[in-house]
Amino acid sequence: MSLTAKDKAVVKAFWGKIGGKADAIGQEALARMFIAYPQTKTYFAHWPDLSPGSESVKKHGKTVIGAITAAVEKMDDLIGGLSSLSDLHAFKLRVDPGNFKILSHNILVALAVNFPGDFTPEVHVSVDKFLAALSAALADKYR
Amino acid sequence: MRRSSNQMGPGGVGLWVFKLQTGILILQGSSSSGHAETSKVSNMVEWTEFERATIQDIFSKMDYESVGHNALTRCLVVYPWTQRYFGNFGNLYNAAAIMGNPLVAAHGTVVLHGLDKAVKNMDNIKATYAELSVLHSEKLHVDPDNFRLLADCLTIVVAARLGSGFTPDVQAAFQKFLAVVISALTKQYH
Numbered sequence: 001m002s003l004t005a006k007d008k009a010v011v012k013a014f015w016g017k018i019g020g021k022a023d024a025i026g027q028e029a030l031a032r033m034f035i036a037y038p039q040t041k042t043y044f045a046h047w048p049d050l051s052p053g054s055e056s057v058k059k060h061g062k063t064v065i066g067a068i069t070a071a072v073e074k075m076d077d078l079i080g081g082l083s084s085l086s087d088l089h090a091f092k093l094r095v096d097p098g099n100f101k102i103l104s105h106n107i108l109v110a111l112a113v114n115f116p117g118d119f120t121p122e123v124h125v126s127v128d129k130f131l132a133a134l135s136a137a138l139a140d141k142y143r
Numbered sequence: 144m145r146r147s148s149n150q151m152g153p154g155g156v157g158l159w160v161f162k163l164q165t166g167i168l169i170l171q172g173s174s175s176s177g178h179a180e181t182s183k184v185s186n187m188v189e190w191t192e193f194e195r196a197t198i199q200d201i202f203s204k205m206d207y208e209s210v211g212h213n214a215l216t217r218c219l220v221v222y223p224w225t226q227r228y229f230g231n232f233g234n235l236y237n238a239a240a241i242m243g244n245p246l247v248a249a250h251g252t253v254v255l256h257g258l259d260k261a262v263k264n265m266d267n268i269k270a271t272y273a274e275l276s277v278l279h280s281e282k283l284h285v286d287p288d289n290f291r292l293l294a295d296c297l298t299i300v301v302a303a304r305l306g307s308g309f310t311p312d313v314q315a316a317f318q319k320f321l322a323v324v325i326s327a328l329t330k331q332y333h
Contacts, residue, residue, distance in 0.1 A: 035311035036318055052311060103293060109302050109314060116303035121220035122238050124299065128221055 003126075008075045010126035015072045018111075026065025027058050028110040029103065034070055037102050042097055060108055064103075071134050078137035090141035097142060100135035107131060157222030188323050190265060197316040201301065202262045203262035210300055216242050217296040225289055252294070261324045269327045287329040294321040 003011075018025060030051035033040050047056040067085060074081030089095055108128065112119045119127075173200040190198075219226050220238045229235065238269040241247055257275060279285045298318060302309045309317075 008309040012304055032311045032314055037242075103255045109309075112303040113309055116306065119218045119303065120238075121242075123219040124217060132281060 001129055001132065003075055003129055005082075007126040007129050010123055011072060011130045013077065014115075014123050014127060015069065016120065017115065021114060022065045022069055023058075023062045025060030025061075025107065025110045025114060026068075027052075027065075027084070029107040030057050030061045030064065032109055033103055033106040036106070040099055040102060050097060051123070063096060067133065068107075068131075071137075072130075075130065075133075078133050079140050082134065082137040082140070086138050086141040089138050090143075097135065097139040101132075102133040104128070147293070162235065172206070187266060188268065192310065194316040194319060195265060197313050198262060198265065199319060201305070201313075202259065205255075205258050205301075205304075207255040207259070208252050210297070211253070211255035211305070212248040213251070213299045215247055215251035215254060216298040217300060218293045219247065222289075222292045222294060223254065225292060228283065228285060229288075261320070261327070265320075268323050269330060272327035273331060276328050279328060280332040287325070287332060290325040290328055293316075294325060297321065 015022075021055075034044075034050050034057070035052070041050055042048055044056070049056055051057070071078060071081060079086075108119075108124065108131075111127065112124075154166050214236075219229070219235060226235050229247075229250075232244060232250075234240045234244060236245075260271050261268045262276075279287075298314070298321070301317065304315070305313070
């Protein structure tokens, strides 16, 4: 399910609208994921506090969404563009790739909550495809 | 040569059968020994007060027509292969056509009213959905993976409507409810 020119344009335009709210979206997506999918917390046992408002969740949400925002500009070659992040996830973090889908879902929920008018079905499908392609690129080095 | 400890001799099989029979007795909630059985292994879903209240609250305030229409439209747009089940719905060529299609709107309402049965029978969703499960399996031939796709779209639509009211805890309760519905709907697939 490769990204069409239309998908890329839709994602770029929508991400432009998100603007400064991106960090909050990242934080919210992580918070939602930890509460609705508690098994994902197993990767963060080393954090002192996993609650929605915690410093750890805020900081990590910003890290994750920052990487996704950077990937918006790399849509023509996600596998190449995410190569070092894929190394990190494959060899160091070893997050089961099934969790990428879970986090993607919670990003979509956070987007729907914060941008109800803009997150139309057409935007939803393109963003979903982008996150899926991104997840595949992130898993590229796993085996 | 020493026997492997995994091998079950006749005694081992007998023990296994005893454990199975005991397990069945416990599940039936009966006790042959006369003392009161205060705990019962149950395969009922356990709902917290918060979860019950959340589900009742969300659905009591919901516009079934609008949410049903929007959720089904979103599903057909975001996961276009789901259109395979709606060959007789006419024009589904693009998002605008799907949104404007009266058969999609009507069917969205049907689906939401089906969900309503689970809302009204939260302690017995599996039995409530037995016939619907047979229908989806044997008559409609719907791949159960599609239930999760529609459920995800419904979650997104409700999230957009409730905004900040769709807190992470509310999301967890809502998604648990839909997961139970999906499980019940999948039960009669053989």
